[in-house]
Amino acid sequence: MPKEWAGSGVDLHLDLDVSAGRRAGLERALRSAIRSGRLAPGAALPSTRALAVQLGVARGTVSAAYDQLAAEGYLTSRPGARTRVAQIRRPAAGRPGSAALAVPPALDGPDAPRHDLRPGRPDLTAFPAAAWLRSTRRVLTTAPPDAHALADPRGRPELRAALAGYLGRARGVDAAPERIVVTSGYTQALGLLARVLADAGTTAFAMEDPGHPYHRALVRRAGLEIVPLPADDLGARTQLLTGDAYAHAGAVVLTPAHQYPAGATLHPSRRHAATAWARATGGTVVEDDYDGEFRYDRRPVGAAQGTAPEQVVYVGTASKTLGPGLRLGWAVLPERLVEPFTEAKYLADAHTQSLAQLVLADMIESHAYDRHVRAGRLRYRRRRDLLVERLRERAPHVRVHGVAAGLHALVTLPETGPDEAEVLRRARALGLAVQPLAEFWQRPGPNPQGLIVGYSTPPESAYPAAVDALCEALAPRRP
Structure with missing residues (x-):
C-alpha cells in the first residue's frame, strides 16, 4: 500500500469524515475544498483508482462521488481526460471597512480594464x-x-559586485559590494530601513x-x-x-531623479x-x-548619494526596468x-532567492x-511623445508635467473642469483605468486635481487606443 500511494500521481489532501458513510463523507470533503478555494477552478483531481488507493476506499465509491459532484456542477469530466474542478464563481472576500490601505487591484484577470494607464509597472x-x-x-x-x-543575507556576492560597477558608471553611486544589500524590492528595503532607524x-x-500612500x-x-x-x-x-516643523524628523524620503507622482527633478540647490x-x-x-x-531629453541625472554616501541610503530596483x-x-x-540593516534583512526572510x-x-x-534599458528608453520616449502630442491636440486645456523622465506623467485639470470625479466617471464608461492625484496628497484640500498616467503599462499594440480613450475622458465640458 505505501508503495502504491507513493506513485499514485496527483496528491489530494481531504479531511474525510465517514460517520455518515464513505461516499457521503467524500462528497462533503470535496465540496468543502472546492467552495473554500483550496481546490481552484481547473485543478486536476486524481484518477478514481489513485484516490481510492490514497483514501483506502473502494474505487466505485470514488467514481460515484465524482459522478454526483459532476451532476451538481462542481466537477467536469469527459472520456479519456482527467476530472477537473469546474469554473464556478465564489463570493469575493470582503475587505474590512477599517483598513488603512486597501490591497491594490489586480492589473490582469477577468476584471481587468480594456485600457490600462495606471502607473507602477513597465510594459511586461x-x-x-x-x-x-x-x-x-x-x-x-x-x-x-x-x-x-x-x-x-546581503545577497549573492556576484550580484553585489555587478551592481557596484553598474551603479557607479550608470547612476553615479558611490557603491562598494560590502555596503550593498539585495532586497525583495523597494518596499522591503523601505520597511526594513524604517524599523532599523526606529x-x-x-x-x-x-x-x-504628494507621495505614494x-x-x-x-x-x-x-x-x-x-x-x-x-x-x-x-x-x-x-x-x-531646518524649520521647527521638521525638528523631530530623523529621515527624509526623496525621489530626486523623478518625483513621484509630480515628475519634477530635484533642483541642485535642494539636493x-x-x-x-x-x-x-x-x-x-x-x-x-x-x-x-529613463531620462529622455538629456543624460540621466546622477544619484544624490554620490555626493554624500555617508548621509544617503540609495535604494534601486529592477521593477521598472524588468518587472516587479x-x-x-x-x-x-x-x-x-x-550591520543593523543586514540583521533586519536576515530576520525578515533570511535571503532573497x-x-x-x-x-x-x-x-x-x-x-x-544595458542593452535592454537603452531599448526601453527609446520605446518609452516614443510613447511619451505620442501622449504629449495627442493631449496637446485633443485636450489643450490640461497641463502635462514630469515628462522629461520616467514612466508616468502628471496631467493636471483646469479649475473650470472637468474635475477628477467627472473624468473618472467618463474613464470607467470607456473601460479606461487611470489613477487620480487625490490619493497621493497628505495635506487636507483643496489641492490641485489631476491624473497620474502610466504610459509604460499597456502593451505596444494597445497603447494608441488607450491614449485615445484618455483624450476622450479629458474632453472639456460642453457649454
Whole structure:
C-alpha cells in the first residue's frame, strides 16, 4: 500500500469524515475544498483508482462521488481526460471597512480594464525573455552547488559586485559590494530601513507631498510619524527641513531623479539642502531611484548619494526596468547602517532567492541589461511623445508635467473642469483605468486635481487606443 500511494500521481489532501458513510463523507470533503478555494477552478483531481488507493476506499465509491459532484456542477469530466474542478464563481472576500490601505487591484484577470494607464509597472510584454534565458542557462551551467543554499543575507556576492560597477558608471553611486544589500524590492528595503532607524531612536520621517500612500503605510507600520514635505516644480522643498516643523524628523524620503507622482527633478540647490541637513543633524536621506534610468531629453541625472554616501541610503530596483514580479531591489548603505540593516534583512526572510540574483548579475556583466534599458528608453520616449502630442491636440486645456523622465506623467485639470470625479466617471464608461492625484496628497484640500498616467503599462499594440480613450475622458465640458 505505501508503495502504491507513493506513485499514485496527483496528491489530494481531504479531511474525510465517514460517520455518515464513505461516499457521503467524500462528497462533503470535496465540496468543502472546492467552495473554500483550496481546490481552484481547473485543478486536476486524481484518477478514481489513485484516490481510492490514497483514501483506502473502494474505487466505485470514488467514481460515484465524482459522478454526483459532476451532476451538481462542481466537477467536469469527459472520456479519456482527467476530472477537473469546474469554473464556478465564489463570493469575493470582503475587505474590512477599517483598513488603512486597501490591497491594490489586480492589473490582469477577468476584471481587468480594456485600457490600462495606471502607473507602477513597465510594459511586461517587453521583458527580455531571450536574454534572461541565455543568462539562466549560463548560470545553471556554471553556478556552484552552494548557489542554491541560504547564504549571506546581503545577497549573492556576484550580484553585489555587478551592481557596484553598474551603479557607479550608470547612476553615479558611490557603491562598494560590502555596503550593498539585495532586497525583495523597494518596499522591503523601505520597511526594513524604517524599523532599523526606529530602533536607533528615529521617531518621524519627512515624506514628499504628494507621495505614494503605500510607502507612507510602510513607514507608519514601523511606528513612525510622517511629516509632509511639500513638493513643487523644483521637487521636494528640502530647505524646509531646518524649520521647527521638521525638528523631530530623523529621515527624509526623496525621489530626486523623478518625483513621484509630480515628475519634477530635484533642483541642485535642494539636493544640497537635503544632504547639508543630514550632515548637520545626523539625519538620513533615503533616495528612491525607482526609474532613474529613463531620462529622455538629456543624460540621466546622477544619484544624490554620490555626493554624500555617508548621509544617503540609495535604494534601486529592477521593477521598472524588468518587472516587479522579480522582487529584486538593492540598498547602498552608509557604513553605520550596514550591520543593523543586514540583521533586519536576515530576520525578515533570511535571503532573497538566489537564481534571479545570479541571472541579473550575468545580464549586467554581459551588458545585456544595458542593452535592454537603452531599448526601453527609446520605446518609452516614443510613447511619451505620442501622449504629449495627442493631449496637446485633443485636450489643450490640461497641463502635462514630469515628462522629461520616467514612466508616468502628471496631467493636471483646469479649475473650470472637468474635475477628477467627472473624468473618472467618463474613464470607467470607456473601460479606461487611470489613477487620480487625490490619493497621493497628505495635506487636507483643496489641492490641485489631476491624473497620474502610466504610459509604460499597456502593451505596444494597445497603447494608441488607450491614449485615445484618455483624450476622450479629458474632453472639456460642453457649454
